[in-house]
Amino acid sequence: MRARVHITLKSGVLDPQGEAIRHALGALGFDGVERVRQGKVIELELADADPEAARARVREMCEKLLANTVIENYQIEIL
């Protein structure tokens, strides 16, 4: 079973990487780019057969390791 986790910075948190991308796009002539936010995506290949059990386990992984829940949100997709 495959799971995909999206990890994004919470909305109030500064994103210097996103800002750097926005600047670089402007320098390349792409105007009208108002905001850029960069996040992570983690794809996991799991031995679990039950989607609900897999989702619960991935949630635990996010809380314990994958995301920093002080500054990051995560979203789990079971594929």
Next chain:
Amino acid sequence: MRARVHITLKSGVLDPQGEAIRHALGALGFDGVERVRQGKVIELELADADPEAARARVREMCEKLLANTVIENYQIEIL
């Protein structure tokens, strides 16, 4: 208009970050994690009003800056 770009390593390319996550999950007692791949997600806020024009522009951004097309694949979503 918002666009989301997923950037992932091509399948043959080594992913040391993904491997590190897999090891760390194992050390935390999460077994049955067979493979982990880490990628990036970039969210853009664009001034474009036309979704097709926005998609074409984001494709150009990916080719020129956002993705390294030698080792990475990208996927564009217009939201």
